[in-house]
Amino acid sequence: MNTAAQSTKTTPLERALNGIERVGNKLPDPAVLFFILLIVTWGLSWLLSGIEFGAIHPQTGEPIQIINQLAGAQMAEFLSNMVRTFVLFAPLGVVLVAMLGVGVAEHTGFINAALRKTLSVNILGMSSTAVLAPLVTFVGVMSSTAVDAGYVVVIPLGAVMFYAAGRHPLAGVAAAFAGVSGGFSANFIPSALDPMLAAITQEAAQVIEPGLMVNPLSNWFFMSASCLVVVAASWWLTDRVIEPRLQKETPIDADTSDLPTMEPLQATELRALRWAGITIVILASLLVAVAYPESSPLRDEQGQLGSFSSPMMLSIVPFILIFFMVPGIVYGYVAKTIESHRDVIEGMSKSMSSMGYYIVMAFFAAQFIAAFGQSNIGLLLAMNGASVLEAMALPAQLTIIGILFLTVFVNIFVGSASAKWLIIAPIFVPMLMQLGISPELTQAAYRIGDSSSNIITPLLPYFPLVVVFCKRYFTGAGIGTLISLMLPYSVVLFAVWTVTLMVFWLLGVPLGLQAGYAYPAT
DSSP states (O other): OOHHHHHHHHOHHHHHHHHHHHHHHTSOOHHHHHHHHHHHHHHHHHHHTTOOOOOBOTTTOSBOOOOOTTSHHHHHHHHHTHHHHHHTOHHHHHHHHHHHHHHHHHHHTHHHHHHHHHHTOOSTTOOHHHHHHHHHHHHHHHGGGGTTHHHHHHHHHHHHHHHHTTSOHHHHHHHHHIIIIITTTOOSSOOTHHHHHHHHHHHHHTTTOTTOOOOTTTTHHHHHHHHHHHHHHHHHHIIIIIHHHHHHHOOOOSOOTTOOOOOOOOHHHHHHHHHHHHHHHHHHHHHHHHHSSTTOTTSOTTSOSSSTTSHHHHTHHHHHHHHHHHHHHHHHHHHTSOOSHHHHHHHHHHHHHHTHHHHHHHHHHHHHHHHHHHHTHHHHHHHHHHHHHHHHTOOHHHHHHHHHHHHHHHHTTOOOHHHHHHHHHHHHHHHHHHTTBOHHHHHHHHHHHHHHHHTTOTTSTTHHHHHHHHHTTOTTOOHHHHHHHHHHHHHHHHHHHHHHHHHHHHHTOOOBTTBOSBSSOO
């Protein structure tokens, strides 16, 4: 076996991460984890219900009392509201509705063709070799609007493009993976992730202020700027650090004669993409035409488009559905990948079937969050935790950095972005609100920690798939290979992204719509 393969198998980094993987594999499935947390909540509520605490409820001004969830009345309420709790779980509807549109776009081939077209473009007449790294990373970042499409489309195509250009294909894997997963939260275009995380943040924040609303686009400005940060950092790392190391230490030793190449778009696909693009322009123009007038039905009673009560803001998820579904249908009919409305329904059905696991997880998560909130345990932890942090007198910036590191730690064991935030948000959003930090800022910090550490987390569902992509070119590739490949991206993205957040904070640049840094807003 070659020296490069031996080194990746004997490095302390690989041994440490393999140990973390073994520990992480012993954790229960996230759905079961929420069930266990529900049982723990019941037990703690029973143990603590008879104890008097000095913490004061921020709304009533009375001492916080833990409510025993195992008492007859509470258990009867839990059972009678179980279906309602699940159906009204805010993130569930957000994800399912958005995925209906994405499912159609994926099924007709629209997303696949659009990504291939973008990856084949030469910028300003420059050779693809010169701009390959930022282009692949940028497309990877933007692919998050289609949720997981980037993992199965952009990453293998990134490797193919690098190989075809005479560059190391694993550098293409790294650049694409850095964009798809490391830059998952960064995006110019709002995706289903934005309203999903905002819904979880809102539920957590309402422990302190029941009427508080979190705008689905509360991190949009910051995440749009983050696209440039992720692309620039990844470009420098790929060209200056990662690829030179690969050229020296990681030979291409696999049989590449039968490896797939990046298939050019056929005339039918190009024509279908043009019509799909025209459809998007028409839809956007119609939206602007309807929203612009002062009498627009998309405005609230005060004539505002960006307020929480405006139909415009309440319709973000349906807009995501429409802007994926309609162009996807147009593409499908022009490209002849669909023949009738039955094919459209089939695409939606496939999308929903792929969400089966999420639905199961959401059921247990909804029950846990409901019981956790009704028990007042979260409120007590938030108030006591705030008291401890206040006593430590740490600057708010250091507190936020602490949340970033905590997110990275949790990410090692829980791969799902929504699952992590469902666990962390109910405790830390209210706690930091008591320290004067807004829910939107806490959410932005979480997104940085989550995205920057995705690429070194073996429990990421797509991590083994990326290892397989590496093996197509380097037969000795394994988990250690991919970890050593992506660790520089993780460290650098974490650092520069955190600095970017601090600069935004220092300059007072809004994080997004109706989002400040302090609570209560000033």
